Amino acid sequence: MTAISIYDEKSEVNTPRFRAVADKRQSIGRTAGEALDALNAQLDAGESGSLVIVQQMQSEPFFSKEQYLRMRELLDRREMLDHAEQFELEALAREELVASGKRAEALAQALGR
Numbered sequence: 702m703t704a705i706s707i708y709d710e711k712s713e714v715n716t717p718r719f720r721a722v723a724d725k726r727q728s729i730g731r732t733a734g735e736a737l738d739a740l741n742a743q744l745d746a747g748e749s750g751s752l753v754i755v756q757q758m759q760s761e762p763f764f765s766k767e768q769y770l771r772m773r774e775l776l777d778r779r780e781m782l783d784h785a786e787q788f789e790l791e792a793l794a795r796e797e798l799v800a801s802g803k804r805a806e807a808l809a810q811a812l813g814r
Contacts, residue, residue, distance in 0.1 A: 703748040704798070705740060707733045708776055720776075723748075763800035768793060 705723045712718040721728045721736035726743050730736030775782060775790040782790060 703744060705737065706797075707736055708773075709733075711777055761800075761804075763803045764797050768796060772797065 703723045705721055707719055707721045710718045710720055710729075717731055719730050719733045719736040721730070721733075721740035723740055723744065726740060728736050728739035728743065730739055772790065772793040775786055775793070778786075779790070
């Protein structure tokens with residue numbers, strides 16, 4: 702199973718835009734589902750199993766609002782980042798990945814598993 706992240710982005714014409722990212726593959730859509738479908742079309746059969754959990758991005762115990770806002774700022778400028786900012790974005794992405802594991806663990810405990 703491949704980990705997929707979906708981010709909402711600012712667009713030039715102020716219309717909704719979402720980016721789905723899995724490793725080095727990306728897709729863009731007008732909705733999160735459209736972006737996910739376009740990304741899934743790029744994946745090999747062995748990579749395509751998905752479990753989708755939708756979470757409102759807000760302050761939470763595993764990844765703070767400040768971390769989220771900084772990651773969002775860096776993602777919005779991803780094509781123009783200098784080396785230090787790219788390193789910071791990668792570190793925030795790793796922290797968010799750890800946070801997602803902790804959220805999954807908390808969900809499993811809540812479900813009694």
